[in-house]
Amino acid sequence: MNFARQTAIVGIGATEFSKNSGRTPMQLATEASLAACADAGISPQQIDGVSIFSAEKNPEIEVARNLGMPELRFFSMIPHGGGAPAGVIQQAAMAVHSGVANYVLVYRAFNERSWHRFGSGVQGRHQSPEAFDISFSWSSPFGLLTPASWVAMFATRYMHQYGATSEDFGRVAVADRKHAATNPAAFFYEKPITLEDHQNSRWIAEPLHLLDCCQESDGAQAMIITTLDRAKELSNQPAIIGAAAQGVAEDQHMMKSYHRPDITGIPEMGVVARQLWESTGLGPDDIQTATIYDHFTPLVLPQLEEFGFCGRGEAKDFIAGGNIELGGGLPINTNGGQLGEAYIHGMNGVAEGVRQIRGTSVNQVPDVTNVLVTGGTAVPTSGLILTTEA
Numbered sequence: 001m002n003f004a005r006q007t008a009i010v011g012i013g014a015t016e017f018s019k020n021s022g023r024t025p026m027q028l029a030t031e032a033s034l035a036a037c038a039d040a041g042i043s044p045q046q047i048d049g050v051s052i053f054s055a056e057k058n059p060e061i062e063v064a065r066n067l068g069m070p071e072l073r074f075f076s077m078i079p080h081g082g083g084a085p086a087g088v089i090q091q092a093a094m095a096v097h098s099g100v101a102n103y104v105l106v107y108r109a110f111n112e113r114s115w116h117r118f119g120s121g122v123q124g125r126h127q128s129p130e131a132f133d134i135s136f137s138w139s140s141p142f143g144l145l146t147p148a149s150w151v152a153m154f155a156t157r158y159m160h161q162y163g164a165t166s167e168d169f170g171r172v173a174v175a176d177r178k179h180a181a182t183n184p185a186a187f188f189y190e191k192p193i194t195l196e197d198h199q200n201s202r203w204i205a206e207p208l209h210l211l212d213c214c215q216e217s218d219g220a221q222a223m224i225i226t227t228l229d230r231a232k233e234l235s236n237q238p239a240i241i242g243a244a245a246q247g248v249a250e251d252q253h254m255m256k257s258y259h260r261p262d263i264t265g266i267p268e269m270g271v272v273a274r275q276l277w278e279s280t281g282l283g284p285d286d287i288q289t290a291t292i293y294d295h296f297t298p299l300v301l302p303q304l305e306e307f308g309f310c311g312r313g314e315a316k317d318f319i320a321g322g323n324i325e326l327g328g329g330l331p332i333n334t335n336g337g338q339l340g341e342a343y344i345h346g347m348n349g350v351a352e353g354v355r356q357i358r359g360t361s362v363n364q365v366p367d368v369t370n371v372l373v374t375g376g377t378a379v380p381t382s383g384l385i386l387t388t389e390a
Contacts, residue, residue: 001243001279003097005390008231008238009089011040011224012351017187017342020114021218029058029109030066032220037067040224041234042103047224049074049101051091053084053345058109074101078246080254082295082376085346086272086384090244092225102226108347109220117216121146132254139256148213148296150255151378152205155298158264159207162313164301166207168320170198172297173211173339175325180336183362187215188340212297214338221347223354228390239357242370242387243279247271248380255378264313266299269306269374272383277308280385282370284309287385289356289365290330290372291349294337299377304330307372326363334363346375353386 013035015021015028023031037044044067050060054077064072074095078087085108092104127133144150158164177193180186193211201210231238249267251260260267277283284307292300301315309330310318318324324332335341335352342348353371355361369389375382 003093003241004243004279005240005387006228007093007097007225007241008228009223009241009350009354009386010226010231010234010236010238011036011042012221012354013037013039013223014185014221014348014351015219017185017217017219017344017348019187019218021111025109025111025115025220026058026062026066028218028220029063029107029222032109032222033063033067033105033107036105036222036224039236041236042224044069047103047105048072049092049095049104051076051078051088051095051104051106053077053081053088053108054079055081055345056108058107063107074104080376080380082293082345083379083381085350085375086244086373086382087246087375089225089241089350089384090246090382093241093244096225096227102230104225105222106225107220107222108345111218112343113216113218135254135256144256146205147255148208149205151296151299152208153258154263154378155207155296158298158302161264162316164316166199166209167195168301168316169207169212169297170195170209171319172294172300172324173198176294176333176337176339178325179334179363180340183336183341186336186341187217188336208296208298211339214295215343217342217344219342219344221344221351223351237358239354239386240388240390242282242385242389243276244382244384245272245275245279246380246382247275252380257378264302266302266306266377268381269303269377269383272374272381273307276383276385282385287330287370287372288368289334290332291335291337291352291374292332293346293349293374293376294333294339295343295376297339303374303377326365331365334361334365349373350384353384357386357388
């Protein structure tokens, strides 16, 4: 990772997070990108690269036109939805470090509540002989139609093998909502929940309650990546990219890797974890706070295990007693996460990592040096370490 500690995130910008933005996704992308430029102290005309999700519906050429960017020398896309947030950062970091581009913009913008319900499932997908469509034919006839139902399979096995309970999953939701309650940008600002609230929320796909599932959100998040040398000339403290990695594991499927011998872990996140630790020389004890991808609470627990914060099957004990809340051993999702702040495919989690490095989070963890950020789980994924140390 030649780009490690040589590149940085220098600007972050976002729209408000809502359930009905009243604007087009293109407007959201443009607003967030302009805000990121302003935060970085650069003009859009200085941007010459764009790295985005393949799921993004706002093409780089359209955003470039709206921002007044004269030309692009680099543009790329990372697939697999929520698995991409650290992947697009990695691409941007490699581009600026290699000299292919000077400033790279990344963004994610959508109306995934008001324009379409992101979690509604695949019932309407047409059948075709293309590989992506064929993959659904192995599971849809059995009622596995939504992301919640796909994750429920993993959660059920994890509970059986390690004795975890619905209450254990609920502790993740309670921590996220506690942090969101003090974050004015969060959709659930001033709306904490109790474990009893979690247990009383309706079933979505057993063992997942409503409060185990992340939001469907309207909004956008953007950021600017450049070299550390350029970053030092800007006004904001840079969030140095200590490492960024992607991971695919053996027999990988999109959220349905059920044919592995063991489905209680997340081996693709293990691939990411090994790269991050090996390239940085850091370990779990060196991380002061983390943004753990929380589209569904059960998959937070094995992520903590893959990164070595605890042993296999021990996450239920690791998260007990407020250990993942502010003041605990590893505060996670201090912005409220995707359950409490917004579901922006993890990009708002990266932004919270930047704020923790800068010391500007509304839920600031003391003496932050290194922050871990993870991408979506049960899919090809990515991870990132942001640091203050060059």
